[in-house]
Amino acid sequence: MTSATRRPAPDPAADGQLPVAGPGQVRRAALRLIRRDRRAFALLLLLNALASAAGLLGPWLLGRIINTVKDGGGVGTVDRLALAIVAAALVQLVLARYARLVGHRFGERTLARVREQFLDRALALPTSAVERAGTGDLTVRGTTDVAATGLALRDTGPDVLVAAVQALFLLGAVFVLSPLLGACGVLGLCGIWFASRWYLRRAPAAYLDEGAAHSVLAEELAATASGARTVEALGLRRRRIAAADEAIAWCLRTRTRTLRLRSVLFPAIDISYVVPVVGVLLIGSVLHDHGAVSLGTVVASALYLRQLSQPLDTILQQLEALQSSSASFARIEGLATADAAEERSRDRLPAPRAERSPQHPPEQPTVTALPADDRIDVDSVRFAYDGHGDVLRGVDLTVRPGERLAVVGPSGAGKTTLSRLLAGIDAPDSGTVTVGGVPIAELSPERLRRQVVLVTQEHHVFLGSVRDNLRIAAESAGDAALLSALRTVGAAWAEDLPDGLDTELGPGGLVLHGAQAQQLALARVVLADPHTLILDEATALLDPAAARHTERALAAVLHGRTVVAIAHRLHTAHDADRVAVMEDGRLTELGPHDALVAADGTYAALWKSWHGEPPPAP
Numbered sequence: 001m002t003s004a005t006r007r008p009a010p011d012p013a014a015d016g017q018l019p020v021a022g023p024g025q026v027r028r029a030a031l032r033l034i035r036r037d038r039r040a041f042a043l044l045l046l047l048n049a050l051a052s053a054a055g056l057l058g059p060w061l062l063g064r065i066i067n068t069v070k071d072g073g074g075v076g077t078v079d080r081l082a083l084a085i086v087a088a089a090l091v092q093l094v095l096a097r098y099a100r101l102v103g104h105r106f107g108e109r110t111l112a113r114v115r116e117q118f119l120d121r122a123l124a125l126p127t128s129a130v131e132r133a134g135t136g137d138l139t140v141r142g143t144t145d146v147a148a149t150g151l152a153l154r155d156t157g158p159d160v161l162v163a164a165v166q167a168l169f170l171l172g173a174v175f176v177l178s179p180l181l182g183a184c185g186v187l188g189l190c191g192i193w194f195a196s197r198w199y200l201r202r203a204p205a206a207y208l209d210e211g212a213a214h215s216v217l218a219e220e221l222a223a224t225a226s227g228a229r230t231v232e233a234l235g236l237r238r239r240r241i242a243a244a245d246e247a248i249a250w251c252l253r254t255r256t257r258t259l260r261l262r263s264v265l266f267p268a269i270d271i272s273y274v275v276p277v278v279g280v281l282l283i284g285s286v287l288h289d290h291g292a293v294s295l296g297t298v299v300a301s302a303l304y305l306r307q308l309s310q311p312l313d314t315i316l317q318q319l320e321a322l323q324s325s326s327a328s329f330a331r332i333e334g335l336a337t338a339d340a341a342e343e344r345s346r347d348r349l350p351a352p353r354a355e356r357s358p359q360h361p362p363e364q365p366t367v368t369a370l371p372a373d374d375r376i377d378v379d380s381v382r383f384a385y386d387g388h389g390d391v392l393r394g395v396d397l398t399v400r401p402g403e404r405l406a407v408v409g410p411s412g413a414g415k416t417t418l419s420r421l422l423a424g425i426d427a428p429d430s431g432t433v434t435v436g437g438v439p440i441a442e443l444s445p446e447r448l449r450r451q452v453v454l455v456t457q458e459h460h461v462f463l464g465s466v467r468d469n470l471r472i473a474a475e476s477a478g479d480a481a482l483l484s485a486l487r488t489v490g491a492a493w494a495e496d497l498p499d500g501l502d503t504e505l506g507p508g509g510l511v512l513h514g515a516q517a518q519q520l521a522l523a524r525v526v527l528a529d530p531h532t533l534i535l536d537e538a539t540a541l542l543d544p545a546a547a548r549h550t551e552r553a554l555a556a557v558l559h560g561r562t563v564v565a566i567a568h569r570l571h572t573a574h575d576a577d578r579v580a581v582m583e584d585g586r587l588t589e590l591g592p593h594d595a596l597v598a599a600d601g602t603y604a605a606l607w608k609s610w611h612g613e614p615p616p617a618p
Contacts (some may be wrong), residue, residue, distance in 0.1 A: 018125075018133045018141070020208060021333035022065030027327065029333045040106040047099035048162050052169040054095060057088035059307065060173070063266050063300030070295060111150040114332065118146060123333035126446065127425045132386075136219025141150070141335070144214060147330035152325030156318045163311035164319075170308045174280075178293050181301045183498060185308075186281050187277030190310065195268035199261055199319065205259060207327035210254040214615040217247040258324075269316050273309040277302055300541050371436025371443075371451060374531045374562060375402040376422060381431035383417060391417045392428070393585040399532070404563045406573035408606060409582035415566045418582065419536045423454035435532070453530040457537040459521035460511055466494060466520070473524035485526040491519040532562040570610040579603060 021029070034041050084102045122138060130138060175182030224231060224240045231240050274330050284298030376399040383392040392414050397404055399422075420426045421433050427441035434440060435451050445450065462469050470482045477485075479501055486494045493516060497503040503510050512520065525533060565572045574593050575581045581589035581596070581603045587595055589603050597602040 005581055010191060014248060018129065018137055018331075019334040019337045021330045021337065023204075023330075023499045025336070026330050026333055029329070029336075033113060034364060036113065037106055037109055040102060040109070042163065044099060044102045044106060044158070047095055048165040049100060049169075051092050051095035051099055051162070052166045054088050054092035055166065055305075055307075056169055056173045058085050058265070059300045059303035060177075061085045062303065063089070063177075063294075063296030065296075066299055067296035070422075099162060100158060103161070104154055106156060107150070107154035111146075111153045114149055114153070114329075115146060118142060118332055118335065125335065128420075136217075136222050137215040139222070140211070140215045140218050141331050145211065145331050148321075148325045148328040149332060150330075152321060156321045160315055160318050160322065163314035166311040167308060170304045170311070174304045177297050177301050177304075178284075178287075178288065181284055181293070181298070184279045185276040185301070188279045188305075189272060189308075189312075190271035191275060192269055192316070195265055195272070196316065196319070199265045200323075202261055203258070203323040204327060205318075206254065206258045207324050208330070210251070210258055210324075211327050211331055213251040213254045214248070217244075217251050217485050220244050220247045244575055265316070265319070269313075273312070276305045276308075280305055370447075371438045373436045374451070375399070375436060376440075376452075376532065376562070377432070377434050377437075378418075378421070379432045379434075381421065381428040381433060383421060383426065383428050390429075391585050392421070394431075395585075395587050397580060397587055397590070399562055399564060401531070401562055402560050403577045404565065404575070405578050406576035406578060407564065407566045407582060408570060408573050408603065413582035413583040415582050419454060419534050419564065419566050422449045422532075423452050423534050425454065449528070450530060452532045452534065453525055454530055454534045454536060455525055457518070459517045461517050461520065463506045465499075465502050465504055466497070469505060469520055470501075470523055474527040474529075475506050477527055481527065482523075485523040486519070488526050489522040490520045491516065491523060517569045530561070532564065534564045534566070536566045572605055573603075573607075581606075589608070 043252075061081050061084050065078055068077050068081070078383075118141070122142065125138075171182065171186070174185050220240075220243055226245065231237060280302050281298065284293060284301065287293045288295055289296055375383075378395055378397040378399075381392055381395045382390055384390045395418065397418075407418060409415055419424070419426055422440070424440040424443060427433075427439075432439060435443075440448065440452065462472065467479070467482060470485065471477060474481070482501060483495065486492075492500075497510070505512060565576065567573075576593065578591060579589070579593055579596055580587055583602060589599070589601055591599075597607055598604075
């Protein structure tokens with residue numbers, strides 16, 4: 001494999017992927033889940049122990065039958081022992097069935113808690129962390145990883161638990177019958193221990209790599225599908241196919257690696273099953289010839305060890321599923337550390353040793369002070385995305401409460417980056433961004449969204465009705481308020497829908513085009529009613545007349561509130577109280593529209609170009 005096509009092992013910090021929980025954190029999370037349903041788990045253990053004990057009676061009674069026949073016992077005694085074997089088998093069947101039922105119920109309840117916890121953590125993730133990781137990583141964790149964890153909780157976990165209890169009881173029974181034969185059986189099983197240890201040293205990393213490969217593949221496919229028109233228009237078909245082929249090849253390599261591990265483990269296990277049975281029969285025959293053990297003891301011990309292959313087989317066959325689900329659970333639990341990882345990414349500093357240790361989880365920043373007012377101050381801010389040069393270079397800006405500020409400039413000037421810092425999505429590398437004297441990036445998400453809301457040109461329509469989509473911003477809003485918000489942003493089409501606000505949106509219902517989706521998002525902003533609204537090309541998908549009408553309507557509704565509009569359409573700047581001009585990451589001009597046009601600087605040139613006036617001759 002050439003270096004050009006080989007992907008290195010994934011490093012979440014370097015690749016921007018969401019964090020993966022360490023072994024200690026995974027163990028503590030599993031114990032927390034067990035403690036929340038400890039009674040069901042205790043009942044599960046008890047039933048499995050009773051079922052395993054009932055299963056031990058069969059071989060022991062069979063040994064009694066052999067000894068009875070050998071000693072010339074009567075038929076009645078043999079018949080009673082045979083009936084006892086049947087009764088023990090029936091008791092074991094009932095107990096095992098009930099234990100499995102309890103185990104499945106325990107697994108389903110625990111899986112429900114895992115799903116709810118995942119959803120809560122996913123919604124609480126910092127926006128910047130999700131953007132860097134990509135939707136593919138989060139999607140795979142919420143689908144494939146949760147499903148694998150659910151399979152382990154519902155099926156694999158209970159099966160392994162039952163098998164483990166049975167194996168312990170069977171080995172204990174052999175030692176009770178004859179310690180020497182028990183030791184012989186344990187020595188014969190050493191091959192399983194060595195093979196399993198070899199496998200477990202390599203399997204966790206292999207399955208984590210496989211999960212990361214699936215996340216990358218999902219991200220590639222999602223990006224290609226969502227940007228299909230752009231790919232076709234720009235002739236990027238071959239490039240996207242090459243990227244997908246590389247992701248598929250990485251998935252194949254990681255899958256082949258785990259398959260190679262299994263191809264070594266399972267043959268070694270199959271051979272190891274036969275060794276203890278053969279050893280007990282050979283040594284038992286010698287001991288029997290010397291009168292050390294009875295024939296029934298040798299037969300019963302051999303049967304116990306033969307029965308041992310079934311629970312061990314269950315454990316070892318499910319070992320792959322356990323490793324895969326353990327890796328999946330580690331990826332799910334990794335969301336719990338995403339906030340801490342985001343803080344380290346913001347600080348651009350490595351975590352201290354105590355913070356990296358699973359026993360010392362990082363403390364989240366808490367802000368006890370409340371913003372004194374709605375004033376936003378940007379002081380000497382510099383910012384750079386990972387691995388790139390500065391995007392913002394010493395920006396100083398004050399956004400006064402209630403004013404309408406327009407931020408303009410050429411593409412790549414830093415306008416969108418500034419909007420992300422104002423909204424608290426990213427934190428500056430140096431300098432401060434504060435609202436009412438409190439750093440924006442340190443406000444809790446709930447408090448931050450009551451202060452500042454960022455609206456971009458990318459909008460999402462959720463599955464559900466129009467009413468459901470609007471009430472995301474205001475749960476208690478009535479139909480009158482919802483319709484008023486839609487009218488405010490010029491979404492008159494909503495009143496003409498056949499089912500009104502109950503119209504279902506998305507596949508199988510009404511599919512909104514870009515402008516309608518944008519108006520729906522703006523209506524949510526009207527309902528949210530923040531004191532500061534940041535519009536980053538929020539009306540880009542509307543035609544100029546509709547965009548101007550919508551922006552003026554928003555301005556009327558948000559009277560007395562702060563509006564920061566970031567746009568290339570300069571009519572927005574004309575209506576603003578002040579205009580800030582960004583060039584090469586710096587704030588070069590600031591003032592009212594008329595004053596900047598009269599100054600005949602960069603903004604004046606942009607304004608003249610917008611109106612079709614030729615640039616002055618050099």
